[in-house]
Amino acid sequence: MSALGGGRPLRTRDVAGSIGGCFGPSERFCPSINDSEAEALSRRVFDAHAHVHEHADGTVHNHYHRHEEGEGEAPHGRDAAGDPVDEHATRHGEPPLHEHDAASADVAVLSARGLSYAYPASDGAVFEDIGLEVRTGTVTAILGNNGAGKSTLLSLLAGIVRPTAGTVEVEGRALASLSRRETAQHIAYVAQQQRIPHLSVYDQVLLGRRPHLTWALSDYDRTVVAETIDRLGLEPFSTRFLDELSGGERQKVYIARALAQEPEVLLLDEPTSALDPKNQLEVLETVRSITRQGALATVLVIHDINLALRFCDRFLLVRDGTVVACGGREAVTDETLSATYDVPFCVQQVAGVPVAIPLDGPKDEPSETLRDERRRAHGRG
Structure with missing residues (x-):
């Protein structure tokens, strides 16, 4: 028995079916994998977790039980001399996401210039000459009527679809020049409609580490998952399945999975849809808090103007493929609305x-x- 699947053996189709959910529903952004690849990934995940969850006596511990360190091994987070080691800095050359450098605030981490898009075989453009800068430490709301193309714009910013003209850059690099894996290391996208594989909350969040995985999970990967679950208040649900959770709790799991990617940009497509007022407030407060505390920029599509005014810092108002207004709260006026x-x-x-x-x-x-x-x-x- 493996606790990776929440107390039952993990099936190959669980792994294969849940890979796409790590990035959103688009096959263009996250292609399917064949059975042999899924089986290999399944073995890698089993090997990485076996010592955590299952012991020789047959007992199974939960996801937060720390494994015993082998003889001669340095304790987790320390080198052989016992001094602290910053694994994230070693691997990525930068501080962990939750350690926000104030000097990085107000930096345009994602930008779009001259962005245009038209659906194939369509006579008109959905967008023409859109410009946008998304800054670290801010939450940006995209507002507009149904059919205004808000979700399409978010897909362009995520790299799910390619613009017919213009460029999208993340940290100064053209999105078109990045592989899907590289894109997912910088940008996390939470779609409005989610595919829900039959996995536990812990394993759902663990899937967010896929863009960074090598042969096996590291101690740092496990630490990121545990800290992300704790930050979003999901620890009591870590071994439960998503279909056992409320709508607000599930939305937090999706956001946690995205945050486990350690992105610089978080894109959310209507994160409060179908939620009651209490859960809407909780989810958006969580989004605002993690954005301001971490080196993160968030862009969300939202229909509720007043929730946007309460929780967001910047606003992009769009209609019929053009920008009506863009800026802080001063951009949201009687006239622009x-x-x-x-x-x-x-x-x-x-x-x-x-x-x-x-x-x-x-x-x-x-x-x-x-x-x-x-x-x-x-x-x-």
């Missing part, structure tokens, strides 16, 4: 937080009437 959604809006402060209120009537009604309604909404009429 009205132009984006084709209905009149009034933005006012409630308890120190801007709130967008849609007004009755079509956008093109007489301007004097709109001014009167906005005065009443602001309490001035």
Whole structure:
């Protein structure tokens, strides 16, 4: 028995079916693997975990039970002399994700220039000449009507689809020049619709390490998974399956799996859809917290304007393939929202937080009437 599959033997199709979920549903971004490759990966994962989960007496310990160190081995995280070793710095030449260097704040880690995209055999472009900079330590919201192309734009930023014109760069490198593995080391993408392989929470998060895996899991890989689970408050659920969790808990697992990739950029497609208000607040507070605490930039597609105003730092408003406005909260005004959604809006402060209120009537009604309604909404009429 192996605890890797949550207390049952892991099947080849579990591994093969769950690989795509590590990056999102697109086969172009994460191609399927054949049976022999899946079997090899399964053996690698079994070998890496056998000493953690199963003992000679047949007892199985949970995922957080530390294995006994062999004779002559240096303790985890220390060299032979007993001095601390930064495994992440050794492997990647940079500090771990959770150790945020303040000097890296406000750095444009992801940028799009002259970005255009048209579906194959389509007469018109979905986007034309889009420009965007995503900065470390900030949460950027993409706002727009249904069908405005928000999810398509997110897919372009993730490298899932290629633009017909323009470039996307991550840390100064063109996304088109990176392999899928390299892209996944920099950018984590959580799709709106998830494929859910029958694995435990721990193993779901463990899949996030795939872009960094060599022959077997290292102590550092296990540490990243354990710390990520702990940071998102998922430790009590680590051995449970996803179909046993609530919607909010599952969404946190998807985010944890993405964070286990240790990306510089986190892309979320409608992370609060189908969640109740309590879980919406919890998920977005988690996203904002990990973005500000870690060397991370987050971009999310969201329909709730007021949740975006509460939790996001920057905003990109799009309509019909063009940018209506881009910037901080000052970019979200009565006029820009009205132009984006084709209905009149009034933005006012409630308890120190801007709130967008849609007004009755079509956008093109007489301007004097709109001014009167906005005065009443602001309490001035």
